[in-house]
Amino acid sequence: MTLGERIHQLRQEHHLSQGDVAEAVDVSRQSVSKWENDGAVPDLDKLVKLSQLFGVSLDQLVMGQEEEGENAPPPPPQPATQPTGQRIIGVVLLCFGFLVGLLMALLGNGPLGFLFGVPFYLCGVVCLVARRYPGLWCGWGLFVLARMFMPWMTGFGSFYGMAGAVTRVGSIQGVIWVLGVLALLLLVGRTAWCYGKKPIKPKVESVLLVICGWGSWVGLMVVLMQGCRLYWLQVAFDGLQLVLLSLLVVTSVRMVRGRQK
DSSP: OOHHHHHHHHHHHTTOOHHHHHHHHTSOHHHHHHHHTTSSOOOHHHHHHHHHHHTOOHHHHHTOOOOOTTOSOOOOOOOOSSOHHHHHHHHHHHHHHHHHHHHHHHTTOHHHHHHHHHHHHHHHHHHHHOSSOHHHHHHHHHHHHHHHHHHHHHTOSSTGGGGGGGGSTTOHHHHHHHHHHHHHHHHHHHHHHHHOOSOOOOOHHHHHHHHHHHHHHHHHHHHHHHOOSSHHHHHHHHHHHHHHHHHHHHHHHHHHHHHHO
16 A cells, blocks of 8 residues: 555545645645645655644554554544534524514514524524634624625615715714725635635746736726616625635735745
């Protein structure tokens, strides 16, 4: 059995994906794929991290030798899909959203109660589903909901239409717009911090792709600032530019780190 086959076998025995292994040893998923296909050999420090991750000695990993006696390190415990506390919070949020809807329904405002319960439903589902960074994904979900409904509630056709109110002193719309921009910068920065840790070696094709992506994002911004007649088309374009912005920022940060290495 080759080294790559042993890495593949140990990874499957521990129910880990190539992405999980890549994150644990601080490499790209493509590097793990090359190791398993015997297209490349891990460096010594990566072999040490792999042996610690799989709970085997270097001899077992490299040579396939069985460890004798008590020198073999125990296999690391497998983490649950979500921490228990996170699951409890998710259930509590879902129940609270249900209670809000039920209370509003008893008061004769059923649809409004459902609307008020949406943030709790959203964060509850995120806590039950997300394996990593549930707070970040809750923040993005609440931000998108606010972008969808706040302009409509303030009488503007879109979030970008509120920008003109910034110049009016004491305008509540201008304050909301500034707070929205600050929240977006905070979310994008946190996303880059969480998902931009793995360096990517910049290549000509990937750099050109990122440049084209930034150009597409600028084009979407121009369309959004001009405004769309259909409100839901405006919302769809707004959501698309948010996703594209996050992907471009994360990719750019990873490329910068890859170039520094």
